[in-house]
Amino acid sequence: MVHGRWVTMDFQSLHPRDQLAVIMERIYRCGMTTASGGNLSVLDEAGEIWITPAGVDKGDLFAEDIVCVKAGGSTEGRHRPSSELPLHKAVYAARPDVRAVIHAHPCALVAFCLVRGVPDTRILPQAAAVCGSVGYTPYTFPASEQLGQAVAAGFRDGHNTVLLENHGAVTAGQALLQAFHRLETLEFCAQLTIRAHVLGRATVLSDEQIAMSRHTEYLLEEYEPRAQVPGERALRLELCEFVRRAYRQRIMISTEGTLSARLDDGSFLITPYGFDRAYVETGQLVRIDRGRREAGKVPSRAVRLHEAIYASRPEVGCILCAQAPHSTAFSVVADATFDTAAMPESYVMLRELPVVPFGPQYEDVSRVAALITKRTPVLLIRNDGVLATGRSPAEAYDRVEVAEFSARSLIEAAMIGEVAPISRRELARLDQAYPVE
Numbered sequence: 026m027v028h029g030r031w032v033t034m035d036f037q038s039l040h041p042r043d044q045l046a047v048i049m050e051r052i053y054r055c056g057m058t059t060a061s062g063g064n065l066s067v068l069d070e071a072g073e074i075w076i077t078p079a080g081v082d083k084g085d086l087f088a089e090d091i092v093c094v095k096a097g098g099s100t101e102g103r104h105r106p107s108s109e110l111p112l113h114k115a116v117y118a119a120r121p122d123v124r125a126v127i128h129a130h131p132c133a134l135v136a137f138c139l140v141r142g143v144p145d146t147r148i149l150p151q152a153a154a155v156c157g158s159v160g161y162t163p164y165t166f167p168a169s170e171q172l173g174q175a176v177a178a179g180f181r182d183g184h185n186t187v188l189l190e191n192h193g194a195v196t197a198g199q200a201l202l203q204a205f206h207r208l209e210t211l212e213f214c215a216q217l218t219i220r221a222h223v224l225g226r227a228t229v230l231s232d233e234q235i236a237m238s239r240h241t242e243y244l245l246e247e248y249e250p251r252a253q254v255p256g257e258r259a260l261r262l263e264l265c266e267f268v269r270r271a272y273r274q275r276i277m278i279s280t281e282g283t284l285s286a287r288l289d290d291g292s293f294l295i296t297p298y299g300f301d302r303a304y305v306e307t308g309q310l311v312r313i314d315r316g317r318r319e320a321g322k323v324p325s326r327a328v329r330l331h332e333a334i335y336a337s338r339p340e341v342g343c344i345l346c347a348q349a350p351h352s353t354a355f356s357v358v359a360d361a362t363f364d365t366a367a368m369p370e371s372y373v374m375l376r377e378l379p380v381v382p383f384g385p386q387y388e389d390v391s392r393v394a395a396l397i398t399k400r401t402p403v404l405l406i407r408n409d410g411v412l413a414t415g416r417s418p419a420e421a422y423d424r425v426e427v428a429e430f431s432a433r434s435l436i437e438a439a440m441i442g443e444v445a446p447i448s449r450r451e452l453a454r455l456d457q458a459y460p461v462e
Contacts, residue, residue: 031147036202036304041075042091043068044201048127051075051205051303053084054294055275057131057212060084062193064107065127066389068117072096076105076113096307108168115173116197119181127208130193133215138188144215147229148357149348149408150238150383155210155280160184164191179215185213202301210280213350218356223436224361230383230408237387238326245328254288261307265292267418272302276425279303281348281410283325286418287335291315295331300324330386333394334414341414343421348410351432352425356380356405363405363432366452369445371431373459374424375403381405399461403428 036044037234042376045065052058052095053067058081066076074094077083077413081090081104092102107113113126138146143159146152159180165172176195179187186196186207194211198204221227268284271277279302285295292314300309311324313332318324325331331344365375381404387393397414403424404412411428415421438444 029170035256035306036301037200040088041069041094041201042088043062045075045077045091046086046088048201048205050082052127052129055209056413057208058083062137063096063127063129064109064113065125065201065204066107066110066113068123068404069087072316074110074113074117076106078102079107080104102132102243109172111168111170111173112176112195113173115170115177116180116195120197122199123180124199125204126195126197127204127408128193128195129208131208131212131215131265133192133219134188134212136219137193137215138190138194141190142219144211145227145229146211146214146382147231147235148217148227149281149353150230150235151280152210152214153235154239154334156185156207157185158213159211160187162187162189165189167192179377202226206280206301209278210323211232213278213348217354221350221358221361222356222437224441225358227357228359228408229357234383234408235382244323247318248314248317249280249319249320250312250314254292257290258307260286260288260294261310263307263418264310265307265337267345267422268296268302271345271422271425274426276422276429277302278348278351280323283327283331283346284344284418284421285325285328285331286343287341289311290339293331293335295324295328298325303454327386330390330393330412333386333390334397337391337394337456338397338400338414340416342416343414343418345413345415345421345425346410347413347425347429349425349429349432350435352405353410354436355432356410357408359407363428364446365431366443366447367435368431369447369455371427372452372455375431376461378428379404381406383409388411391428 039444063076065085066074070076076092078090078092090107092100093108094100109128116126143161146156148429162175162179165175176187186195196204196207220225264284283296285293287293297309297311311322355361361376365371365378375393379396379401402414413421413424
């Protein structure tokens with residue numbers, strides 16, 4: 026991993042055709058394009074463009090299907106290159122720093138394109154840094170030279186993403202993975218904004234609040250672990266499995282989410298800063314021991330908060346910070362109420378759900394840690410998401426998943442009528458049947 030660049034070295038070592046096949050599969054599996062839509066490319070050091078083919082099912086694409094467009098214009102491969110090749114060429118010509126381009130049709134971003142809008146990336150603290158500047162271009166006929174020039178003009182102006190009126194989105198980056206992270210993160214911002222619209226009005230962070238998250242002191246003193254402690258190898262595997270599962274289930278996106286677990290009274294494992302949640306490996310996890318970090322590794326920016334919770338709550342064995350789309354939508358609407366008592370499962374699993382203003386998770390971690398009790402194992406942090414604790418990774422994960430399912434039900438209920446609450450008497454019966462342990 027290259028610090029701060031959201032780059033996984035194993036992925037970068039793949040041939041461009043393999044990178045394109047892998048990322049197209051992710052885009053399709055994440056529901057950000059259809060079988061016939063979307064096109065990706067990589068510009069290599071020789072000036073050759075590797076691009077997805079025309080007329081091939083994007084849900085069943087293999088490395089062998091990728092087309093190589095030579096610098097002189099000839100092609101190699103068993104298919105024709107994408108009809109949007111002119112767009113890709115124009116972006117590369119406009120931005121010499123760009124080495125990868127993605128064009129796709131994610132539903133939430135297309136929704137913004139249909140209303141001539143652009144999602145505000147300040148809805149989450151890290152999104153603006155990941156996505157960079159976002160531009161917009163008026164409608165131009167698909168696959169035309171004119172469309173390519175219109176999009177290229179947006180990138181020439183310094184944007185890293187350009188939304189196309191009535192059409193979709195184009196993202197670019199110095200590497201294909203960076204372009205993908207921009208697409209997925211911006212689509213997530215669009216999803217949050219749309220879901221929040223059902224609940225009220227989405228709030229965004231100020232420049233000062235975003236700066237607060239970026240300037241957090243998380244670079245602890247280093248130390249050299251002599252050997253793994255008993256159970257560490259198994260715990261590393263378990264944490265990686267839950268992170269990858271959270272990504273598959275859309276509890277996390279590639280650029281958002283932190284998971285940690287206690288090793289003993291003075292140490293814990295935590296996910297690193299700037300990693301791709303789909304590709305996390307056991308060796309990337311950072312061991313924290315009595316306020317020091319494993320040498321050569323950079324922990325999540327939430328490390329101080331996790332450290333404070335473990336120090337004050339000995340029963341907590343795992344902490345999961347997640348930005349699942351429906352539960353996080355409640356965090357970005359100031360006057361929205363996440364009623365955990367509306368459903369028996371959410372009440373039993375989540376109990377009360379304190380709301381934490383944005384900021385203390387960076388500047389006053391003891392204040393946040395003090396809110397964690399057996400009665401309040403889960404917190405909602407404004408413009409940040411859900412923080413869930415548990416005795417084990419499975420319990421913390423389950424609580425986040427229950428929160429997400431409950432939030433989705435509440436949002437969808439708001440579209441069709443008024444939520445019927447559970448009576449106080451029935452809640453008391455739940456308390457008796459499922460006492461807090």
